[in-house]
Amino acid sequence: MSARISAHAKTVLNVLAEKRCHLTAEEILESVDGIGTATVYRALDHLTELGMIRRLSLGKKSAVYEYIRDSHMHFVCSRCSKVYDVQADLSGMIREASKICGHHVNWGEVTAHGLCSACLAEE
Amino acid sequence: MSARISAHAKTVLNVLAEKRCHLTAEEILESVDGIGTATVYRALDHLTELGMIRRLSLGKKSAVYEYIRDSHMHFVCSRCSKVYDVQADLSGMIREASKICGHHVNWGEVTAHGLCSACLAEE
DNA sequence: TGACAATTGAGAATGATTATCGTATAATGC
DNA sequence: GCATTATACGATAATCATTCTCAATTGTCA
Numbered sequence: 248m249s250a251r252i253s254a255h256a257k258t259v260l261n262v263l264a265e266k267r268c269h270l271t272a273e274e275i276l277e278s279v280d281g282i283g284t285a286t287v288y289r290a291l292d293h294l295t296e297l298g299m300i301r302r303l304s305l306g307k308k309s310a311v312y313e314y315i316r317d318s319h320m321h322f323v324c325s326r327c328s329k330v331y332d333v334q335a336d337l338s339g340m341i342r343e344a345s346k347i348c349g350h351h352v353n354w355g356e357v358t359a360h361g362l363c364s365a366c367l368a369e370e
Numbered sequence: 371m372s373a374r375i376s377a378h379a380k381t382v383l384n385v386l387a388e389k390r391c392h393l394t395a396e397e398i399l400e401s402v403d404g405i406g407t408a409t410v411y412r413a414l415d416h417l418t419e420l421g422m423i424r425r426l427s428l429g430k431k432s433a434v435y436e437y438i439r440d441s442h443m444h445f446v447c448s449r450c451s452k453v454y455d456v457q458a459d460l461s462g463m464i465r466e467a468s469k470i471c472g473h474h475v476n477w478g479e480v481t482a483h484g485l486c487s488a489c490l491a492e493e
Numbered sequence: 494t495g496a497c498a499a500t501t502g503a504g505a506a507t508g509a510t511t512a513t514c515g516t517a518t519a520a521t522g523c
Numbered sequence: 524g525c526a527t528t529a530t531a532c533g534a535t536a537a538t539c540a541t542t543c544t545c546a547a548t549t550g551t552c553a
Contacts, residue, residue: 253500253550272540283502288541304427307510309540322471333471340463344482348445348456353484359467361476376519376531395509406533411510430541432509 250297255282256290260314263300269311269321269330298353305330305358324363331363373420378405379413383437386423392434392444392453421476428453428481447486454486 252260262278263270270278276287291312294300304310305323311330318338322331337355345352362370375383382405385398393401399410414435417423427433428444429451441461445454460478468475485493 249499251499255501285503285542286501289500302430304429306427307425307433310430320467320471322467322473322475324473325476331471331473333467335467335470340480341482344443344445344456344458344480345484347458348443348454348482350445350447350454350482350487351485351490352445352482353448354482356479356481356483357463357467358479358481359464359471359473359475359477360479361468362474364473367474372530374530378532408511408534409532412531 252293252297253290255286256293258282259287259290260294260299263294263312263314267314267316268332269303269305269313271309271311273309275312301354301356303356320357320359322359322361322363324366325360326362326366329363329365333359375416375420376413378409379416381405382410382413383417383422386435386437390437390439391455392426392428392436394432394434396432398435424477424479426479443480443482445482445484445486447489448483449485449489452486452488456482 258279259275259282262275266278272284272287272291275291276282276284279287291300291302295302295312298315300312300314302310302312303321305321306328308328317334318336320333320335320337322333323329324331335357337357340357341352341355344355381402382398385401386393389401395407395410395414398414399405399407402410414423414425418425418435421438423435423437425433425435426444428446431451434453440457441459443456443458443460445456446452447454458480460480463480464475464478467478
């Protein structure tokens with residue numbers, strides 16, 4: 248893996264950095280212009296390997312990618328499938344996990360599942 | 371959704387309960403006999419909705435399912451993609467998350483990513 | 494400039510999951 | 524027990540995200 252970042256990969260990175268949220272490959276594909284599908288997927292893989300973005304599998308659908316900014320967790324509604332960002336400092340938990348599990352932990356992913364307040368109100 | 375569990379769904383549930391680990395739909399399909407693909411997927415969906423098993427998207431490949439037993443987290447090696455179970459009581463964290471996020475949290479999923487000790491040794 | 498490596502896009506291929514649909518089985522009312 | 528209805532089933536087609544292939548283009552650097 249080379250550490251070089253092609254112009255197209257930079258564009259993809261900028262999209263993720265500017266829209267401050269998780270996007271699917273398809274959403275990224277729509278917001279850039281004149282970049283092919285394979286190239287977007289390749290850029291996402293490359294940036295993930297470089298540790299500049301993260302890939303998350305939150306639901307049954309496509310994976311989402313997000314620019315690494317601050318430590319936060321996700322809440323996924325089991326009913327409407329909407330994903331919410333939840334600000335929470337996970338560093339202590341990651342450190343803890345690292346100690347327990349006996350492997351070298353780079354980062355941690357915390358996802359809460361349940362019923363979001365909007366869906367709860369409807370019921 | 372009916373709360374009834376068909377004979378085939380019971381078989382699927384038993385497989386997950388006996389092998390005490392996360393299995394893909396395909397692995398389950400292989401270890402049962404005379405149950406069609408669609409039926410296994412239907413059973414997995416149904417059991418997930420009933421809250422008897424959990425669906426996890428841990429890597430880039432297929433989803434895995436696990437019988438709900440105790441609270442633990444997962445470690446996924448970024449190099450070999452192997453998944454390790456890590457015993458850790460997450461209840462405190464879930465409670466915390468519930469408070470912060472303002473939604474109704476049913477369960478939480480914690481996944482650590484990094485280099486497993488086996489891969490670390492090889493490098 | 495020339496040679497070799499890396500990147501690209503179009504489209505085919507893959508692989509997991511879901512939908513369809515005719516049949517089989519189970520549940521319910523009588 | 525029998526008729527009626529709802530559910531579950533399997534085979535297979537369809538879908539959809541993602542990856543692969545490959546020829547063409549572009550970038551790198553001596």
